[in-house]
Amino acid sequence: MNAQPDAAIVVSNVTVSYGAKRALDDVSLTVPAGASFALLGPNGAGKTTLISVLCTLRRPDRGSAAVAGADVVRMPTQARRSIGVVFQDSSLDDRLSAWENLEFHGLVYGMPKKRRRTMIEAALALVELEEWTHDIVRSFSGGMRRRLEIARALLHEPRILFLDEPTVGLDAQTRQRIWQYLETLRRERGLTVLTTTHYIEEVEDADSVCIIDQGRIIAQDTPAALKERFGQRWLTVLPQDQEAADAILASVPQVRRLGAQRLALPAEDEAATDAFLSTFRDRLSEVRFQPPTLESVFLSLTGRELRDRADGQRDAEKAAGRRGGQR
């Protein structure tokens, strides 16, 4: 094995295709043990596919991956024992109670009765769900379900935790609370946490951020280093009409389209910015300066915004659809 002894996750040259579409294209990355690692990218970038490969649900077409030193193709059982997974969509049984869901998990992981009992109680305490222990999951809110899933993923004391979009569809307060649990766990247990997200603000505290787009890794570093390297101030504007937009695009070559209507241009050069504004001031209906954030890093790297406007709406629809579908 070429894995370093302290690497929790090693991915080398993994390629995965769905038909003609390449979901992952020659991806390689290493996550040291005990790290908090974030995969950042828009929807459809290949984050979920990478998680599927790492938790042995999808074989890579080419390349190899190992978690906790176990190759996911050759030693899937050993790999599975060392990981806990929180999927993007709820995978709880909503006809069972919280306790029964955890009990099921404990049994499937072969935990003996006594240990099951203590671990379930501890896990429920961690995510503050003791009061609802014997309530049927169907009555739970989205946030409660998510917390229960995190409790479940941790029940068998995995060394690595995968969280695929753990905070989608949750309100800000719940999101914050979930990150707090994870931070506590990482510190206390030396857990390696790999998260995928498209919420920029959630990865600011990560040890390492990997930006992924269209199946390829385009940058990987600490958040600070990324901002330093690729971050720049951007000026985003909303032209009053199509004619104004065309005029701006024709006269300023550095301007990029952002979504359907808005335009962005680098705002490092003050003189150029001032000139631009004085020229087009009357034909803009909205002007905004963006400080160097990971969002602007993504913009610099790909020329697109991380999350287009329709995204939030889609999340909401998805969450609603799920609730409706589950009776």
Place this chain on the structure above:
Amino acid sequence: MEMLALLRGLYAIWLRELTRATRDRAQLIGGVSRPLIWLLILGVGLNPYFRGEVYGEVRFVIPYTYLQFLFPAVIVLNIMYTSIQFAVSVIWDREFGFLREVLVSPMPRPLILLGKVLGGSTVAMIHGGLVLILARFADVTLSPLQIVQALGLMFVLAFGLTSFGVILAARVRSFEGFGVFSNTIILPLYFTSSSVFPLDPSLTRAQIVTAYPEWLVFMVQINPITYAVDALRGILITFNQFPSAMGSAVIFGMAVVFFVVALLDFRRA
């Protein structure tokens, strides 16, 4: 993974199926209403047509009353419905993600499937067993040994049909229309299993053909449910149209073949 841990996992999957099914009132209502419809309403309704008014002049020449004849078939019907509807639970798990929770666990794939099928078969056997409560109504007297034998056979039958449900689930992409779909499978199989109509009262091939068109007789003969019904009749009312070992052989054969196919499907998925 050592043996005990695997057994715990198997138990968990089995228990979950059982818990879900027995908490689901709708499913139980189906399990109760089917025998009521088929035995009470159909059985009583057709009774006068099968009893004969003149000694020696009955068309329905089997040494049992119509209700006794129908009784084992209704058990099989209830098992068929419950088993094949089990596919919904499989699709459910797949569509709503619960399957992944099990797939990322250290449980081996075949054991996951076995646990699920065992759970589904137990539920189907319970539904079949519920029909036994109506034995008094149908004038079927049962000894404890007969009940045990019948439940055993019902379980093996349910195991085969549940595996068949899993095979269906692998080929059906969504719930939509699954109810209709399952009805189009269950009812024809049921009606061509010599269940409601005594196709071939006097047990020789020559006479079936004179009484019913050849194509129908052919359908009855290739239908495995025919032999399942026959085996259960053998136990419950000691009446066999076919050699008694044949029914059990077909039931065990179905269980093995369907489970293996389901396993291959499940591995691929």
Place this chain on the structure above:
Amino acid sequence: MTPARPHRWGRALLNIGAAACLLLGASLLPPDTSLNDRKASGVLKLCVPPSYPPLVTGKPDEPGYDIELARAIAGKLELRLLVNVLPSMGQDFNPRNWSLTRAQCDLVGGGVADTAQTRSFMQTLATGAETGWVIIGKSGAQLSKGDAVAVLPGTSGLDRIALSNWVRRAGLTARLAATPADLERLLTSSEVAAAITERYVAAQLSEGFSVGWLDPESFPVFPMAFGLWKGDQTLMRAVRQALHQLEREGMVSQLQDHYGVSRLGPG
């Protein structure tokens, strides 16, 4: 503080229990009107042949085992027994020609054997009497190839085809007898080495013949029964219950002793 854990099976058992209760309740519903119809008319009709001793004797003071038993059953059901003597019964071995109808008979007695053939047409309730093929004069083992035997098949629904096969296999020649008297004549005239007939036919012969079951390994002994129409479940249950009650009260064995129902040979 976790709240008390509800029992895992609590709700499940409750649901299954409710389902079972519902079915149990449904199983108490009467499946037909046969008993109610009899209660309304106040009469229980029994069809018998003119003579089938000792089950039906034709004597007014000692009418026969089946008739007395049926009368006792009718008494338990608070019905009056009406005996329909049908001469057609027993004259032909094809029961179709007996022209028994549901309108005439609720019970059929006086020689109904509880065989698969009978059950194809009626449901049966064993009365404690038994029948089967008997051999008169000699035992089966004493016969040798080429011997002639007199055969009177009787009417109770025993398997004639099996009997004729047996006769052929044993290398015997069968001489059909038309009536018990005919059979007796053949026996006494020594035209035949032995006679084969049904047990209760043998009971009608004069004293002095030795009677034994014919080859018990090939021919089972069948219980005699009352025949009831298929589908008359409520009546069947009531009659069965009454019969069991009479058995417990000792009435049945008393009648059996009186008529010599369990005695083999001429009575």
